[in-house]
Each structure stands twice: as structure tokens, then as C-alpha cells.
Amino acid sequence: MITVSEKCIGCSICAKTCPFGAITVMDKKAIISEACVLCGACVQVCPVKAITIERKAVSADLSSFRDVWVFAECEGEKLKGVALELTTKARELADALNQKVCAVLLGTNVKSNAEMLGRYGADVVYVAEHKMLEPYTTDGYAPVIVGLISKYKPNIMLFPATKVGRDLAPRVAASLGLGLTADCTGLSIKDGLLLQTRPAFGGNVMADILCPNTRPQMATVRPNVFKKVENPRKAEVVEVAVDLKEHTIRTVIKEIVKTATPGMKKIDEADIIVSGGRGIGSKEGFKLLEELAELLGGAVGASRVAVDLGWIPKSAQVGQSGITVAPKLYIACGISGTIQHLVGMKDSKVIIAINKDPEAPIFNVADYGIVGDYQKVVPLLIEELKRAMKK
Amino acid sequence: MEFVVLVKQVPDTTEVKVDPKTGTLIRDGVPSILNPFDQFALEEALRLREKIKDRIPVNVTVISMGPPQAKTAIMKCLALGADKGILLSDRTFAGADTWATSLTLAEAVKKLGKFDIVFCGQQAIDGDTAQVGPEVAQLLGIPQVTYVDSILGFENNKITVRSLTDDGYRVVEVKLPMLLTCSTPSSFEPSNPSMAAILKANKKPFEIWTAETLGGDKSKFGLSGSPTQVSRVYSPPVRGKGVVYKENIEEGIKKVVEALMDKKVI
Structure with missing residues (x-):
């Protein structure tokens, strides 16, 4: 039920606001027609709070x-x-x-x-x-x-x-x-x-x-x-x-900027993701992960730490405060596996973890774990993949 | 000019441990903290106040809903520079979902009388719903801008902010009154106030408001006012442990690649 009380001053702001053209002003009072769908836009703009909508329980x-x-x-x-x-x-x-x-x-x-x-x-x-x-x-x-x-x-x-x-x-x-x-x-x-x-x-x-x-x-x-x-x-x-x-529309949009790096595959659309964390150690370290991702036709992701350290853009961040992903294959390199990261990737079909620390929690969710430095493991993995994919 | 900051005291979810035997949450000993997003929102409010103080004097009021011990979070806000704290605390408020929480907070903001900007964190780290900000804005009948990571300008009763989108950002201008929810830049580290500031905070006005203070029908608050009901809480299913290769890495890598080919993952 929508009602217009006697507080109405006939200012017609509501009539101009109604997205469904359901309000007209006659004799300095707003009249609501059957076109009204109770969207409530008028209630928000009425300067004298004359319009109320009562919604049935x-x-x-x-x-x-x-x-x-x-x-x-x-x-x-x-x-x-x-x-x-x-x-x-x-x-x-x-x-x-x-x-x-x-x-x-x-x-x-x-x-x-x-x-x-x-x-x-x-x-x-x-x-x-x-x-x-x-x-x-x-x-x-x-x-x-x-x-x-x-x-x-x-x-x-x-x-x-x-x-x-x-x-x-x-x-x-x-x-x-x-x-x-x-x-x-x-x-x-x-x-x-x-x-x-x-x-x-x-x-x-x-x-x-x-x-x-x-x-x-x-x-x-x-x-x-x-x-x-x-x-x-x-x-x-x-x-x-x-x-x-x-x-x-009370917000005025002055500018729209897209910052996702062009050319970089988006992680939320990739079937295969190669992700890096603190263990990668530097921006340069991610180049190796890019090489692996490219070989597999996948995208490069990251943990929050790697993003915070400025090694990779925020758009690559997997996890609770980043993006949730569920690719066919997720390769976590140098990622310890905080709960915040795990919620963002644990539904991946196959998870491979590469980490120096055998106690890293990431191994608890991984289907395959390799304990070792990614700088040693990833090149070997690339070599082996190339060999296997040739067949 | 009146700024209102809505804050929540939350368990530090990064410190939450799961009992390995029962799989249940160990809540004991988990420290309570001021939700980091809310602290950032408060700091944004204080920075803006500082920037415009020569032109416009600003009062910063912090409101929180929670049990009596949530006073700690408000005292921290006062020590960080807020002027006044209000804790909405009443057994009636307990068990509120986002809708009932938003309603309670919105009624408190209305009761304050005048408000120009309402600052919120984008979400609380215990629930991660990101709903309370927009819901309060709707209940107050004011426009909102969500995921604001910086305030770019303030003049003529208008604020210009940078709001994050899924693939970039927008620059948005809005007339006051309005509500904004703040996204913390990834470099944000919640700071702790000095001892002197904490002592000073004890002299600042602090009030506890109950359901009585807000008035009206009590059934709209808390559990009874919540449309959603939690029917069951349980531990997430644990993924079966996989194979870990510790020695002879070369052999391990070969096996992994073979398995990937077998399963047609690559």
C-alpha cells in the first residue's frame, strides 16, 4: 500500500523521480496511479516525507x-x-x-x-x-x-x-x-x-x-x-x-578507468592458474611463473602478500579479499596457504603445491605436493611438461 | 558538520584455529580487534576533518553495536581521534542478521539528528557480507558509494571519491548527506594509538544506548527482527590429503605430469 499524506505540498519531485511514470500532481497533491509498482523511489526523494509505503508482512x-x-x-x-x-x-x-x-x-x-x-x-x-x-x-x-x-x-x-x-x-x-x-x-x-x-x-x-x-x-x-x-x-x-x-541519480560519475593490464589473461576466466606468493621473492621471480602459465595456456595469480609487495597487480589476487577461482588446475608456488588464500582456490579441480617448507598448510589441500624451491622445481616442471606435451 | 563512523568489534579471524580432533572452532583466546576496514574508514574521516578544519568544523561520532566489551573498540576509535562514542548494547540486539543490524544502526544515526557523511568499512572480516553499509544508506534514504579507496575532493557540500570496480575504478561525485564504504589499500596496517591518546580518550563522551533509547517495537531488533536464520554451523569438508614428494623431486615431477595427462587436465 502506498499513501500520500496531507503533508504533500505538490512539489512534483516525486512525479519527476518515478521510474515507472506512475505519479501525477493534481490540485497540489501527488496522485499515484495503477502503474505504481511500489519501488519506493518517491519515498526517498520526498522533501516533506509525505509518501509512505506499507508492505504487507x-x-x-x-x-x-x-x-x-x-x-x-x-x-x-x-x-x-x-x-x-x-x-x-x-x-x-x-x-x-x-x-x-x-x-x-x-x-x-x-x-x-x-x-x-x-x-x-x-x-x-x-x-x-x-x-x-x-x-x-x-x-x-x-x-x-x-x-x-x-x-x-x-x-x-x-x-x-x-x-x-x-x-x-x-x-x-x-x-x-x-x-x-x-x-x-x-x-x-x-x-x-x-x-x-x-x-x-x-x-x-x-x-x-x-x-x-x-x-x-x-x-x-x-x-x-x-x-x-x-x-x-x-x-x-x-x-x-x-x-x-x-x-x-544522486551520484555523478566523472570518470571510469579500467586498470586491468591489457594482454594479461584474467584469472577468473582461466582454466589453469599458476600462482605465486611470498616465496617467489621478487617481481622478477614471477617471470618464471609466467613462462609456465604461457606453456599451459593459463593465467598468473598471486597471494595477497605478493600483491601487497607490489610484485603483481591486485587484479591477480586470489583469496578472500581478492578473487575466488575454481580452475581445472591450480599450481601454487611459494604460497604457504593462509585460510584467506585457501577459501579463494580450494574448489580447484586439481591443486599442485610447490613449497620449500614441508609444513606449509597449502600441502593439506594439494592433490600433489613437491617440497622444494620453486626456482629449481618450476624449470624442471616446464621441461617435463614440454616433453610430455610433445608426445 | 557531522561525520558518523560505523564500526564493529570482530574476532581476529587470522588467529582463529580449528581443533584438529573435533574440527570445531576454538573461539577461546581469539583476540577481539577493531575491524580493520572500519579503522581505515575512521582514519579517512579524521583525515578529511583535518583537511577541511579551517573552513568547516567537524564532529566525528563513532557508533557500534555489540556486547558491553565492544566498548574497547570504541575506546580505540576515541584514542585515534574520534570525538564521541556510542555503543548500542542490549540483549534485544543479540542475534541480529545484516538487516536487523542495519536497521538498529540506521535508527541510531537518525537519533543523532544531523549527519552529513556516514563512513563504513567495506565489510567486517568475520562475516564478509559487505551488506550493512548499503542497507543503512537505503534505510537513511541517502546515496551510497561503495569500495571507496580514496577521497579526492570536498567542496560546496559535495564529495568526490574514487570507487573501486571489478576491473578498475570510477571517480564519483555526490552531494551530502551520503554514505561511503571504504576499501583499504593493500598497504594499510592498522596502527595503535599512543598511551597519551588512550588516556585522553577516557575523558571523551561515551554513551550506551539500549533498545529503550532507540524506542519503538522491540521485536524489530536482534534475532526476532532478522529475516535470515542460521539453521546449522559446521566445519568445512576437509579435502583428502594428496601425494607429497619430498625427496627425488625429478621423479615426483614426472609422476605429477603423468597424472595430469592421464586425468586430461592438460
């Missing part, structure tokens, strides 16, 4: 919330890989519930991604295109998502735990009074509820979390935690008309 009618939604993040016009990973997981959850998978695309010229989302299991794709939705801003995206949720009532909604997802999801959760579980490493259906598994205490324990009384049940998932698997169908595209105005 959802516990009364949970069954009216259906379907598994995914926020399909784009980078410019291109879909991010994590969107397909989430869609794959959403398909699995939706099948267990006998519900649909719906993806949400926001931006400019993003509609063509709907086909790809369908290939990974989306039944419906909601598309909102507007020039104010590119690049991403909190104030542009949050009301549109809140509006869509209020209108279509999804049962579950998944966000990527990217910088954008982590900025957006809590904003949406707070405006609807919803629970939100961050960085889930497992999602499944248990007794009709979304069972959300996440590491806590720096990865020292795992917690299973439920959200029994609010809908949608919301969770974020880091890239590379789930695998993307095709499950093709033709997704129905639903275009959502939004009308955003410049003044509603």
Missing part, C-alpha cells in the same frame, strides 16, 4: 511468490559469465520447485543477451533498457529491481557477488525488508525453502542459512563458484518500460 501469503530470478549483470552490452553460472543454478532450483527461471537484464542494448540466457535455462527474460541504466548506478538500478520484485513477486532472487551485485543487492534487500545471504557456495532446496550455504569466520566454518518468512529469498554468489551448463530453450522476452531522469 509476507508471511501471510508466501505461496503467491513464485519463480527463481537472476540479476543478469552486463558489462556494457555484454553479459558477464557469472550471469550464466547463476542461471544454471537457478534452473536446478526452479526444477526442484517446479517453477520458472526468470532473468533480469538492465542497461542499453542488452536485449540480445536474452537468447544466451535462454540457452542456459531462462524461461523468461525481463529487459529494461534506458540510457540512464548504463553505466551502472545504485540509484538507477535499485528502484527498477525493487519495482520488478514488487510487481512479479519472485520466490528466490540471485545476484552475483561482484562489486555491482554487492552494491545493489543489499540496497534492494533493505528497501523491501528482506534477508540476504552473501557469498553462497552452495544453494539447494530443502522442504521448499532455499538452503543457503556460506563460509563464515574467514572460511573456518560453514553455515546453512534459511529465510523462512520473507520473499523473495535473496542470495549473492561469487563468480566461478557454480559451473555454467547449457539447458536450452527459447526465452520469452518481456520488455519493461522505465523512465529515469538525471536528477534521480
